[in-house]
Amino acid sequence: MKNNNLILLLLAFCITTFTNGQHRKKNIEEKAPVEIAQSPKxxxxxxxxxxxxxxxxxxxxxxxxxxxxxxxxxxxxxxxxxxxxxxxxxxxxxxxxxxxxxxxxxxxxxxxxxxxxxxxxxxxxxxxxxxxxxxxxxxxxxxxxxxxxxxxxxxxxxxxxxxxxxxxxxxxxxxxxxxxxxxxxxxxxxxxxxxxxxxxxxxxxxxxxxxxxxxxxxxxxxxxxxxxxxxxxxxxxxxxxxxxxxxxxxxxxxxxxxxxxxxxxxxxxxxxxxxxxxxxxxxxxxxxxxxxxxxxxxxxxxxxxxxxxxxxxxxxxxxxxxxxxxxxxxxxxxxxxxxxxxxxxxxxxxxxxxxxxxxxxxxxxxxxxxAYLADQKIPAGYLDMDGMREEFNEFLQYKYGTTDVVKNISNYQIFLDHKILTNLDIDLDDAEEEIAKELLTYEAVNQVYTGHQMWTNEYTEGIPYILQNGYNQKRSGDILFVPRPGFISYGRTGSTHGSPxxxxxxxxxxxxxxxxxxxxxxxxxxxxxxxxxxxxxxxxxxxxxxxxxxxxxxxx
Missing domain, CATH: 3.40.720.10 (Alkaline Phosphatase, subunit A)
Incomplete structure (x- = not known):
């Protein structure tokens, strides 16, 4: 009787070992290879x-x-x-x-x-x-x-x-x-x-x-x-x-x-x-x-x-x-x-x-x-850049005695002449802020940010976030302004782009x-x-x- 029990135990052990081995082998075979990268032609x-x-x-x-x-x-x-x-x-x-x-x-x-x-x-x-x-x-x-x-x-x-x-x-x-x-x-x-x-x-x-x-x-x-x-x-x-x-x-x-x-x-x-x-x-x-x-x-x-x-x-x-x-x-x-x-x-x-x-x-x-949007009673329009420039030059002449403090205006950015500001004993950060405040008074301008703000803040959302991602410290201007939504500097026919x-x-x-x-x-x-x-x-x-x-x- 003892011998029969021993034989049954050995048989059960062998079956279990064989079955487990088969499961392990199957798992190894079924494991898909890792695809580390795709290689399209x-x-x-x-x-x-x-x-x-x-x-x-x-x-x-x-x-x-x-x-x-x-x-x-x-x-x-x-x-x-x-x-x-x-x-x-x-x-x-x-x-x-x-x-x-x-x-x-x-x-x-x-x-x-x-x-x-x-x-x-x-x-x-x-x-x-x-x-x-x-x-x-x-x-x-x-x-x-x-x-x-x-x-x-x-x-x-x-x-x-x-x-x-x-x-x-x-x-x-x-x-x-x-x-x-x-x-x-x-x-x-x-x-x-x-x-x-x-x-x-x-x-x-x-x-x-x-x-x-x-x-x-x-x-x-x-x-x-x-x-x-x-x-x-x-x-x-x-x-x-x-x-x-x-x-x-x-x-x-x-x-x-x-x-x-x-x-x-x-x-x-x-x-x-x-x-x-x-x-x-x-x-x-x-x-x-x-x-x-x-x-x-x-x-x-x-x-x-x-x-x-x-x-x-x-x-x-x-x-x-x-x-x-x-x-x-x-x-x-x-x-x-x-x-x-x-x-x-x-x-x-x-x-x-x-x-x-x-x-x-x-x-x-x-x-x-x-022009089409305005005819549909949606707020929209055009920037009068010539009129804005004339008003802006009057401000510069009154504030600094010369318009030469501005070297260039393009891509909705203003580039200042740092040497002239230094010669006039005007702090760059102060000039940026004063000019930004002036621009903000113009009807077609919605937001203004200074280079100083772009340098010192880390924006994570909204318009300033978008402006900062486009602001290159070596290449961008000193003041950035954003037109009102729906307003562009362009002719009255056709569409354009460029804004945030x-x-x-x-x-x-x-x-x-x-x-x-x-x-x-x-x-x-x-x-x-x-x-x-x-x-x-x-x-x-x-x-x-x-x-x-x-x-x-x-x-x-």
């Missing part, structure tokens, strides 16, 4: 110039399934995405998207700004130390040298030991130069004028590659010299204002601002190929060239991640000229939707479904035409493709979050000035 960064977030929702029912809707439905939509700095303009926008920080750190404080060291106005991408490539004009004398931090594209190049390619394209030079970063293989932009060619700078190369020469020699750009009529019946464009109105510009050679726009007839009056910038055809040309770059540079052809940066600029030109409520803007976005669908289809074919990652955002948004107000800061942010979750969030995200999100996805170092944070909800 290609990252495509898309910046749509002057795109408001509500262009997604306003024109939603007109979009096809393959463009904006595909990115939203199959990707991740950040619905409450904002620029967290001002000025909200193209140069700072592109730099902030790609550096993961703001003008306070990357140094691009405007498209143009007053240089305190030279006493001259400088352009964000201008660089006379380089020559034009592909043209005899000065349009190619560009480089990213004024941007003092790295970009996500730079970090990709560094991480891959320069093996990952970076190509940037845009109608605007700054829309290609700044996203491309300091180490891009190439950045290309559209010359327009009487050539309609794509050009570059000797910063990148000494001669255009054959595929660019072939594109320039083809008839692809000339094919867009055709009338611009609406893509769909104009009576279905109920999401925009009347076609004939007083809030839009009139193209040279036309007598009305209504559809159709006969481009061949007004071609010469509008500097030939320059005219295409103010039409949706400029975006289509950009898409054509981007796809030629995809093919010509073999982007996404191997397992080393490449980067294609595309900026669509015609949306900005059309918005400035016709205004955000125009049928021209609506038609431009419906046609852009088709161009996006075309790009995604080619990416599927050339790179492979699930093998690439895309993000889409804007470089700023825009205000509705203040929400109509200029609320822009789309969509992620799609490899490593991206499907979903959306209404939590606040900010433009500097884009670069670190892509860096976290790729498992590479953040750009060296990064102040944004990865958006965790986006990543798988």
């Amino acid at each position: 290609l990252v495509v960064g898309i910046v749509v110039d002057q795109m408001r977030y509500d262009y997604l929702t306003r024109f939603w029912n007109h979009y096809g399934e393959g463009g904006f809707k595909r990115l939203v439905n199959d990707g991740f939509n950040c619905k409450n995405n904002h620029f967290n700095y001002s000025p909200t303009s193209t140069g700072p926008g592109h730099a902030s998207v790609y550096t993961g920080t703001t003008p306070a750190t990357h140094g691009i404080i405007g498209n143009n700004w007053y240089d305190k060291e030279t006493g001259e106005e400088v352009y964000c991408a201008g660089d006379d130390s380089y020559e034009s490539v592909g043209t005899t004009s000065d349009a190619g004398k560009m480089s990213p040298h004024r941007m003092i931090t790295t970009t996500i594209t730079d970090q990709l190049r560094l991480h891959t030991q320069q093996r990952g390619k970076v190509i940037a394209v845009s109608l605007k030079d700054r829309g290609a130069v700044l996203p491309g970063g300091h180490t891009a293989n190439a950045a290309y932009w559209f010359e327009g004028g009487n050539t309609g060619n794509w050009i570059t700078s000797s910063f990148y190369m000494d001669a255009l590659p054959q595929w660019v020469n072939s594109f320039n020699a083809s008839d692809e750009v000339e094919a867009y010299k055709k009338p611009w009529n609406t893509l769909k019946p104009i009576n279905t464009y109920v999401e925009s204002g009347l076609d004939a109105n007083s809030y839009e510009g009139v193209l040279d050679g036309e007598t009305t601002n209504t559809f159709p726009h006969d481009l061949p007839t007004i071609w010469e009056a509008n500097s030939q190929f320059e005219l295409l910038r103010k039409t949706p055809y400029g975006n289509s040309i950009t898409a054509d060239f981007a796809l030629a770059a995809l093919e010509g540079e073999d982007l996404g052809a191997d397992t080393i991640t490449d980067f294609l940066a595309i900026s669509f600029s015609s949306t900005d030109y059309v918005g400035h000229f016709f205004g955000v409520n125009s049928k021209e803007v609506q038609d431009t976005y419906l046609r852009l939707d088709q161009d996006l669908a075309r790009i995604l289809t080619v990416l599927d074919e050339k790179v492979g479904v699930g093998e690439y990652t895309v993000f889409l955002t804007a470089d700023h948004a825009a205000i509705n035409v203040p 107000m929400i109509y200029d800061t609320h822009a789309p942010l969509l992620f799609y493709g490899k490593g991206i979750k499907q979903g959306s969030t209404v939590d606040r995200t900010e433009i500097p979050d884009i670069a670190p999100t892509i860096a976290a996805l790729l498992g590479i170092a953040f750009p060296n000035g990064t102040t944004g944070k990865p958006i965790g909800e986006v990543l798988q």
Whole structure:
């Protein structure tokens, strides 16, 4: 009996040991390997110039399934995405998207700004130390040298030991130069004028590659010299204002601002190929060239991640000229939707479904035409800058005995002459405060902050937070002023941007493709979050000035 019990115990022990061993083996086999980073063959960064977030929702029912809707439905939509700095303009926008920080750190404080060291106005991408490539004009004398931090594209190049390619394209030079970063293989932009060619700078190369020469020699750009009529019946464009109105510009050679726009007839009056910038055809040309770059540079052809940066600029030109409520803007976005669908289809074919990652955002948004808003009884209007300057000069003459204490007024900033203030024995902080108080008495000025406030305080919300993120200690002015909501310094037709107000800061942010979750969030995200999100996805170092944070909800 004892022997039988012993045998049963031994048998039970063996079974238990075997079972536990099988469980351990199964657990080891079922444990998924840790994926430390995603490796898409290609990252495509898309910046749509002057795109408001509500262009997604306003024109939603007109979009096809393959463009904006595909990115939203199959990707991740950040619905409450904002620029967290001002000025909200193209140069700072592109730099902030790609550096993961703001003008306070990357140094691009405007498209143009007053240089305190030279006493001259400088352009964000201008660089006379380089020559034009592909043209005899000065349009190619560009480089990213004024941007003092790295970009996500730079970090990709560094991480891959320069093996990952970076190509940037845009109608605007700054829309290609700044996203491309300091180490891009190439950045290309559209010359327009009487050539309609794509050009570059000797910063990148000494001669255009054959595929660019072939594109320039083809008839692809000339094919867009055709009338611009609406893509769909104009009576279905109920999401925009009347076609004939007083809030839009009139193209040279036309007598009305209504559809159709006969481009061949007004071609010469509008500097030939320059005219295409103010039409949706400029975006289509950009898409054509981007796809030629995809093919010509073999982007996404191997397992080393490449980067294609595309900026669509015609949306900005059309918005400035016709205004955000125009049928021209609506038609431009419906046609852009088709161009996006075309790009995604080619990416599927050339790179492979699930093998690439895309993000889409804007470089700023825009205000509705203040004249239109005022006619709707909404507080809005225009700054009388000449009248303000005259009144301001009277104040300076009375207070200091000279207007020379001010060196420059631009980008809603005032630059003081520190040497003259010292010679007059006037304390800089006192002068800043006295001038700020004077500006605050002007009807069209809503808020004023001094450089001293920007230096000594740490703002975390509201307008001062946005201003401080745009304030660069070495490059910005001594006094910053903010117009009343709805008020701009601009002509009475068309829309503009640049302010810290929400109509200029609320822009789309969509992620799609490899490593991206499907979903959306209404939590606040900010433009500097884009670069670190892509860096976290790729498992590479953040750009060296990064102040944004990865958006965790986006990543798988």
